[in-house]
Amino acid sequence: MNKFVGLDVLRFSLAVYLMVFHSIHQYPQNGTIPFIELSNLGGFATSSFFILSGFILAHVYFGRTTELRGGAREFFVKRLSNLYPVHLISLLLVLLVSAAGTRGFAQFAVMSLDDAERYVTLPPLDTAINFVLNLFLLQVWHPIYGSVNPPSWSLATLFFFYLVFPFFAPRLLKAQQKPRLLVALWLLYLIPPIAGTLMNWYGPEAVGMITRNPLLRLPEFLVGIVLYGLFREGRLNTVCNSGAKKVAAWIFILASFALAAWLETYGPIATRYVIHNGALMPAQVLLVIIFAGVAIPARFSALSVRLGNSALSIFAIHVPIFLVMIKVLKLLSIGKSPLWCASHFSACVAASKEVIPSMATYPLYLIGTVIAAVYFQERLVAPLRDWIRGRFLKRRTCAPAAKVRSAPEHRLDAQRSAGR
Template sequence: MNKAASLYLDVLRLAAALVVFIVHASYLLPGGMPALWFVSGLGGEAVTVFFVLSGFVIAHVVRTREFRAADYLASRFARLYSVVLPALLVTVVLDCAGAALAPGEYAASMEHGAWGIGASLLFANELWFAAIRPLSNTPFWSLGYEFWYYMIYAAARYVPGRRSKCIAVLVLCMICGPKILLLMPVWLFGVAAYAVTCRRRLGQPAALVLAAATTGGLYLLATSGAKAAWRELTIAALGPVAPALGPSSHVLYSCAFGLLATLHVVGMMALAPVLGRVWHACEHPVRIMSAYTFAIYLFHYPILKFFAVAIAPAGLGMLQVPVVVVATLGMIAALGSLSDRFKPVLKRSFGRGLEGLARACMRRGSDAGDAIEHGKHVTIRGGR
């Protein structure tokens, strides 16, 4: 992946993370963020973009460097847990502190208690029809989807033998349940986008038309009212089970938005070398800020909620929103830097553990084979 294409992906994922941040800041802070009203309802769309980008990036790393299952799994676990572990710890600490200051604000967040933390640690928070939140950290739901997309893709990519591969994928799908699988096509759109950009490069005129048309299409779709209307169609079609689908009840809209976003990525990847000359001046700050996208996504909600509660008695008036936003972003930057240092340690630990497990399995398989061969030998001798 060339530098210009990589920079475009960084811009896109940073924009998606900031949209989610703005949506929740508008909801949690008194008075909201009226100057940014035009993105205040696009949280679900931003997560859809994350799914597309996730599939694209995973397809890239599998093709270019993570050729073994152990490397792939170690990278995924390290990437996830380097932020998930501190994010859940911060959520527990801040929610307990916030509940002491304003119990009413946190009453609903405590519904699942310790079980919510445990289920989130195991990414079991969205299996089948579950909707378990780790205290106030509501954005965590998407990781309960994405983790299983990683695992299903790994089974399809690394498990040897067609029959074994199909069984592994089927077992993982049965564990996930319908809710997670309904949005998997959005993630697979990203995988398909990577395959298309590798095999065929659009000409710049065609790429410009595609990028412009899909930008307009995304805007029209987001402002058309289709999201609510199509959800009603889904509920009518699926009946009583539909309300239990949570975010997946928007499956029709998410797939349509995800497909347009995917085509936009395909067009922009072809234009990236041209636009890279324009973006060159902002490359350094974009690289720095985009490194915190995962941290922004997982840390922001409990921090925003706590600061909104803790600073409210100070009576800052119009200054309250900027003070809370700056304090939240500063804390995310500090926590994100610590998490990033934690990742290589986790990757080495997971790598050693997976290598040890693989060797143990191979040794057990070898011992079983030797036992079978020995049994055959004894039988033949006995027969003589």
């Protein structure tokens, strides 16, 4: 069975790009960095990740068949045991970091296209409701307020995708006109952003609905499933079967990315929704096709798998790590000793607010977060995931016949379980 090690490289690359997207703009001096505009397309990485997730899940749980391997119960236990521990641990880390800061737990981000992001303070009941929604990965169904842990909205969207995967996947894989189905899903996906643009819906409710609602983002995930169906039928072999075609594909991807980055930074507001949702889907589909065919040398294969498995953990923990790093850098820059800060905490925090953090340590943050995410995944998330699976799938795995049937899928699933 194809292990798609190239897709592990893609998963890791997308996670690192999102880490940069969420952090580099926190430095006031980021505008002096050459080509900083290229770091403005977080939506490209997230959408590519959703397409990639549909592709890999279809491969792992269907392969060459049209029946869900292991059944729906086993699928849900395996997916949620991989996703939910990462979410809970990262949420706890963000809350611990926030407790040491100055922004209260009742403050939530409000986003709009025609105004900068701002924070609002909610009354106790609304605050409690939003925390409950975040706890159970339901915050994406509330269109106005941002997540407690901002990147977790994509985890909540993946949670919804997992719920509907057993229903949609077999039907899409059986479809006869898959190329037409891809185009139909793309056009369906473009309807909300185009409608929002035409109606000038740029306020918080519209932004939250169009950019984060799982139902409106579902076509991306479904495109990934259909794409795998085309792959297993051998109908993608001609897309990049020559050097010239690969070069042309890369030119198209890079040109699309560069143009979208320029428009995102300098273009009119009317382009924002479409760039974020749908316009780049052809380039994202090509990206998945290219990396699905990438052959990774054997000596780098194990490392590629480890890095790919850490992708979800990178995405989940990079925000709290960055917040801690920035706070430490600012405190160290005010010229006061840790003991003085401990006894004059409020004054120390107030003084640190005026400090502009240096970017000299930024590469160390990126490298350190990757290393931390690898060990976070392997030493904490994976054992917890395996314990949950052992507890809830114990009866199924105890039967010898079940072991024989599920062994190939279990090995492959263990390799790829971190990115979906």
